[in-house]
Amino acid sequence: MSQNILIVEDEQSLAQVLGEYLSQSGFSVSILNDGLGVIDWVQNNHVDLIILDLMLPGKNGLDIYRELRVFSNVPVVMATARIDEIDRLIGLELGADDYICKPYSPREVVVRVRNILHRSVDDVKVTAQVLSIDEKTMKVLVKGKEVSLTRAEFGLLLHFYQHKDQVFNREQLMSKIYSDNRVVTDRTIDSHIKNLRKKIQSVDGEVDCIQSIYGVGYKFAL
Structure with a gap:
């Protein structure tokens, strides 16, 4: 079964190109072009990883990320157009799984997505071996x-x-x-x-x- 990736990006052409690369790599891809519907979408659909742009119409990526973490541990890759913004985000210790700066290489993003999902599976296995809660x-x-x-x-x-x-x-x-x-x-x-x-x-x-x-x-x- 393919893993589901949600791309939240208001630049439709960029989202489309990245979505095609991810699809060709075996992922199922959904795309949202503004921030307003993200929380409802995640609550009503299964998603394995989110690529989340920082600057979005309707609601910005930081607010979306904070709301996500109230109910979900889904891995998040935060995207921004400014390299100095990445430094600030890391300094805030938001806990995002990775940060990418636009313009980015879609091939590199696919590699990062694979690595994060592989790591997440390993983390679940390790936690399950150590701790079990019913x-x-x-x-x-x-x-x-x-x-x-x-x-x-x-x-x-x-x-x-x-x-x-x-x-x-x-x-x-x-x-x-x-x-x-x-x-x-x-x-x-x-x-x-x-x-x-x-x-x-x-x-x-x-x-x-x-x-x-x-x-x-x-x-x-x-």
């Missing part, structure tokens, strides 16, 4: 061994796992696992994460799937 039964396996977690710990781990590229501050995590608006403190989240790490590392001391981001919060690290 949301229905609240069962967690670390390298095949079951780990007993509290409801709050499981909720945190599942949330991180489902949003692998995002960094969450303590307030966001509190609202996620305590939907009843009970009064809790930052230390409560820190304590849950400390206990979660301890339980996982009791199975394998080298597995630390939650990374602390100094001054910000936490993110998934596998």
Whole structure:
């Protein structure tokens, strides 16, 4: 089955040429020429990778990327017409999988797309070998061994796992696992994460799937 690539590019001729190169390389390609419909399209269609222009009519690429990361970990290649803009984007640590500067070589983009998708498959395989989560039964396996977690710990781990590229501050995590608006403190989240790490590392001391981001919060690290 071919993998699906979404090109979001307002220069229709450029999008068409890139789409033809990708199609000839065995990919299924869809093209959108403005930013307004991207989020709805992704929510209603399967896509394996997005090539996303920074400057788009309707909604710019940065806003689209941030909205995507609320619900999707699909790989994103950000495209811009300015090389200095790439430096700025990397400095923002948005987490895009790659950056390309226009005018670009369609052949090079195809190579980059292949590399990213290959890497993504490998990452999924590695994560699955280390960590397995069953949301229905609240069962967690670390390298095949079951780990007993509290409801709050499981909720945190599942949330991180489902949003692998995002960094969450303590307030966001509190609202996620305590939907009843009970009064809790930052230390409560820190304590849950400390206990979660301890339980996982009791199975394998080298597995630390939650990374602390100094001054910000936490993110998934596998």
